Structures are given as C-alpha cells and as structure tokens.
Amino acid sequence: MxxxxxxxxxxxxxxxxxxxxxxxxxxxxxxxxxxxxxxxxxxxxxxxxxxxxxxxxxxxxxxxxxxxxxxxxxxQLRGVDVIQETDSYVELRVAAGENWHQFVSFAVTKHWYGVENLALIPGLVGAAPIQNIGAYGVEVKDVITAVEYVDRTTLAIQTLSNDACQFAYRDSVFKNALCDATVITAVQIRLNKRAALNLDYPALADQAGKQPSLESVFDAVCRIRTQKLPDPAAIPNAGSFFKNPVVTTEHHQRLKSQFPDLIGFATDDGYKLAAGWLIDQAGWKNKEISGVRVHRQQALVVINPSNRSGADVMALAAAIQQDIVRIYDVQLEVEPRIY
Ligand SMILES: Cc1cc2nc3c(=O)[nH]c(=O)nc-3n(C[C@H](O)[C@H](O)[C@H](O)COP(=O)(O)OP(=O)(O)OC[C@H]3O[C@@H](n4cnc5c(N)ncnc54)[C@H](O)[C@@H]3O)c2cc1C
Missing domain, CATH: 3.30.43.10 (Uridine Diphospho-n-acetylenolpyruvylglucosamine Reductase, domain 2)
Known part of the structure; x- marks a missing residue:
C-alpha cells in the first residue's frame, strides 16, 4: 500500500x-x-x-x-465564519478543530451570549456535540443549530439539524446510531446578541456579582472550575469519570432513608443522583490502585499522575463501580469513551 x-x-x-x-x-x-x-x-x-x-x-x-x-x-480543521446575522442573533460555522475554550473566549469578546457557562471545558469544537457537553445549567445543544460531518463509509459531506442529533444528557446520535460512522467537520452555533444569562446554578449566581454581566459570568465559571477541577496539563485526568446515575423514585426514597444527606434531583424519569457524592461517601477520595488515584478534592475525577496504562485506569474505575453497587445498589456508567 x-x-x-x-x-x-x-x-x-x-x-x-x-x-x-x-x-x-x-x-x-x-x-x-x-x-x-x-x-x-x-x-x-x-x-x-x-x-x-x-x-x-x-x-x-x-x-x-x-x-x-x-x-x-x-x-485540526480551523476557522470561525459568520453565516447569518440579525439584530438579535449571530449564527456561526465553527470548524471542528477549533479549541472549545478559545471559541468561548472569542464569543465573550464579541459580546455574544450562550456559551459563557461552558468556559474552560477542555477539548475541540468537533467533540462538543458528541456527548452534548454541559456545565452550570447549559448544554451545547442549547446553541447548536446543525452539525456538519463526513460520512466515514461514503465520504459524503452531510449536515444534521439539531433535532436529528438526538441530544440528551451527555448523549447524542453520534454515540448511538452514528457511533464511529462520522467525522464531524464543523458545528453551526447560534448566539444571542441581546443579554440572556443563565444563572440557574446557585454557586454561579453567587459568584457572578450583584449585577452579573457576560464577562462576570465567564470569569466566575473560569474561577469556580479552576478551584474545583485539576488542570490536565498539570495532573493527567479526563474530567468527570462517571455520569450522574438516574434511579427510580422508590430507589431514591430507600436510599434517602438510609443516607439522609444523599444528593438527588427529581427528573422526568426518577431521581438523578450526584455520582461524586456516592463515591466520596464510599470513602474513595485520594484512594489509589496501581498508581491511578481518585482526586483528593473531587471524587468524580480519576487522576493518572504516573502515566499508567488505560487498563490500570479502568481497574480503578471497576473497583469504584463494584463498591457503589454493593453500598447503594447503583450502577455507575463511565463517561469517557473507552478504546
Ligand atoms: C478537566 C476536565 C473537565 C471536563 N469538564 C467537562 C464538563 O464540564 N462538561 C462536559 O460535558 N465535559 C467535560 N469534560 C469532558 C471533555 O472535555 C469533553 O467531552 C470534550 O468535548 C472532549 O473533547 P476532545 O476534543 O478532547 O474529545 P476526544 O476525547 O478527543 O474525543 C471524544 C470522543 O469523540 C470522538 N471525536 C472527537 N472529535 C471528533 C470529530 N471531529 N468527529 C467525530 N468524532 C470525534 C472521539 O473519537 C471520541 O470518541 C472535561 C474533561 C476534562 C479533562
């Protein structure tokens, strides 16, 4: 060949x-x-x-x-182009190889609203729709209008509307029916030119100041994240290692009577539990197996300071999963993609 x-x-x-x-x-x-x-x-x-x-x-x-x-x-496909602009919004075509946080910073400098809560999420724009990245009450599905990709088999260039992307919590069609079938080349994003802040997340509302602005929200998100999460450039990690599990209302009631401090939020399907709380209460913070460790401040984050193998990382994850089933009868799902 x-x-x-x-x-x-x-x-x-x-x-x-x-x-x-x-x-x-x-x-x-x-x-x-x-x-x-x-x-x-x-x-x-x-x-x-x-x-x-x-x-x-x-x-x-x-x-x-x-x-x-x-x-x-x-x-490394690069470029940010305006494809439509009105008095109230701007629609952009952002190439998949752009750095996500740099794009968010650019939008804030332009005074465009919509992605400021998603500041400092590592990664490239092309991966953002795959797991519908989210933080502080906002998900990228809220601003995506369409996703462009190359079909890996036919090599045809396709565009999927927001609806067709089937976005859900940390999920999309790209993790299901189109899993490993596409290469995303660009994401079309609509941002507001008029003030539209999302301060539903209490810690963010507290930190964004008495008269929150686009810049103060962006700064607050960066501050909170820097305090809470280890920088992968300094301590190798993949962010939250497990998704927040959803349990039935009965299961939640049972757990709540046994663990009164349990953190859970009602959803359409039952209760979403804070995976970090379950892992923390099970005593996993700062515990290490074969050089891979649970972060000492953030129980949801697995760190790999000695560059151990992916198998070692997954061995620690499996031990945590087993413990969480044993204590709470809850199955934790790993968030990153395993290869
Ligand atoms: C410290 C830290 C904090 C984080 N915080 C958050 C957070 O708050 N919220 C959140 O949702 N996520 C968070 N994450 C997870 C991660 O940042 C996001 O999932 C991000 O979108 C991944 O981007 P990436 O370029 O690194 O993707 P990769 O890890 O390179 O790829 C992820 C998956 O997408 C596929 N893929 C990547 N690019 C393309 C493409 N162009 N076309 C087709 N498939 C592709 C890959 O094959 C892989 O399956 C965090 C991670 C870290 C390390």
Missing amino acids: QFPAELGLQADADLRHYNTLGVPARARYLTVVNSTTLLTQALQFAHEANLAVLVLGQGSNTVLTRDFDGLVIHN
Whole structure:
C-alpha cells in the first residue's frame, strides 16, 4: 500500500500527548488533518488499507486501554465564519478543530451570549456535540443549530439539524446510531446578541456579582472550575469519570432513608443522583490502585499522575463501580469513551 505523502503519516506514533489522561498508548499510524480534502484522503487511505479509524481531538474524554492498530486522525480543521446575522442573533460555522475554550473566549469578546457557562471545558469544537457537553445549567445543544460531518463509509459531506442529533444528557446520535460512522467537520452555533444569562446554578449566581454581566459570568465559571477541577496539563485526568446515575423514585426514597444527606434531583424519569457524592461517601477520595488515584478534592475525577496504562485506569474505575453497587445498589456508567 502506497502512503499518500500529503497525509504526513507517522508510523508507531506515541499518543501520550493526544489524551489528557497521559496514557502511553501507541497508534500504528497517525495523521494530522487541517482540511476536509486531507480528511477525506485519510479516510480513503484507511478504507483501502483496511485500517480501523480513531478520530481524536484533545483526547480529554477518551481512555485508550491498548495500542490502536489502525489510523488515528487528529483533527485540526480551523476557522470561525459568520453565516447569518440579525439584530438579535449571530449564527456561526465553527470548524471542528477549533479549541472549545478559545471559541468561548472569542464569543465573550464579541459580546455574544450562550456559551459563557461552558468556559474552560477542555477539548475541540468537533467533540462538543458528541456527548452534548454541559456545565452550570447549559448544554451545547442549547446553541447548536446543525452539525456538519463526513460520512466515514461514503465520504459524503452531510449536515444534521439539531433535532436529528438526538441530544440528551451527555448523549447524542453520534454515540448511538452514528457511533464511529462520522467525522464531524464543523458545528453551526447560534448566539444571542441581546443579554440572556443563565444563572440557574446557585454557586454561579453567587459568584457572578450583584449585577452579573457576560464577562462576570465567564470569569466566575473560569474561577469556580479552576478551584474545583485539576488542570490536565498539570495532573493527567479526563474530567468527570462517571455520569450522574438516574434511579427510580422508590430507589431514591430507600436510599434517602438510609443516607439522609444523599444528593438527588427529581427528573422526568426518577431521581438523578450526584455520582461524586456516592463515591466520596464510599470513602474513595485520594484512594489509589496501581498508581491511578481518585482526586483528593473531587471524587468524580480519576487522576493518572504516573502515566499508567488505560487498563490500570479502568481497574480503578471497576473497583469504584463494584463498591457503589454493593453500598447503594447503583450502577455507575463511565463517561469517557473507552478504546
Ligand atoms: C478537566 C476536565 C473537565 C471536563 N469538564 C467537562 C464538563 O464540564 N462538561 C462536559 O460535558 N465535559 C467535560 N469534560 C469532558 C471533555 O472535555 C469533553 O467531552 C470534550 O468535548 C472532549 O473533547 P476532545 O476534543 O478532547 O474529545 P476526544 O476525547 O478527543 O474525543 C471524544 C470522543 O469523540 C470522538 N471525536 C472527537 N472529535 C471528533 C470529530 N471531529 N468527529 C467525530 N468524532 C470525534 C472521539 O473519537 C471520541 O470518541 C472535561 C474533561 C476534562 C479533562
């Protein structure tokens, strides 16, 4: 098989710097693409060479449990374009390789409302719709109008409307019917030009000042997150390792009588429990197995300070899951994608 020179393929590539857990996995091939033409060529090459494909942004929601025997495509498609503008809103086409936080900062400088609560979430724009990133009462589905992607099999460029993306809590069609079937190339986002702040989250309302503004909310989100969450550049981690589980009303009542401090919020399907509280109360904070540890301040975050393997990371996660079933009869679901 002839390697197309323009793909700049790296063989036996080290992926340690392509995942924020710092797992030392390797890829048979790695290519960095900065145009849809190169992306299509890379997919074509993988197809002809019968190679599995893994798309990686910053790898901040990914656990690599083994070397990847295929082609890793690191996405660096860049550009932010205005596609429509009125007195009340602006609609943008943001390329998938843009850094999410830099895009949020840009929107705040332009005085556009809608993504400020999502400041400092690591990763690239192209991954944001995959798990419908969310924080402080806002989810990215609230601002996405459409998602553009290349179909991995037909190589056709497609656009999906917000509705068709089937967004839900940390979920979308890209994790289900279209799982591993697309490469997202751009996200279309509509932002408000008129003041529209979301201060539903009490800690944010407290910190955003007496007369909250777009800038003060953005600053407050950055402050709270910096205090609460370890910076992956300093301590390798993948953010929240487990989703908040939803239990039935009866199950919640049972747990509440046994654990009066239990944190739970009523939802349409029952009660959503705070996974961090369950793990903390089970005594897991700062506990370590094979060099992988639960963060000492934030029980939901698994840290990998010694760059241990993805299998070691998953061994700690499995031990936590078993304990949570034993104590609360609750099954925790891992949030990052496991490969
Ligand atoms: C410290 C920390 C805090 C975090 N806080 C939050 C938070 O508050 N809320 C939240 O929702 N998440 C949070 N996360 C998780 C993470 O930041 C998001 O899920 C982010 O969107 C992942 O982006 P990424 O580029 O790193 O994706 P990656 O980890 O590279 O990829 C994630 C998945 O998407 C796929 N993928 C990536 N790009 C594309 C593409 N262009 N096309 C098709 N598939 C693609 C990958 O194959 C993989 O399956 C946090 C993570 C960390 C480390």
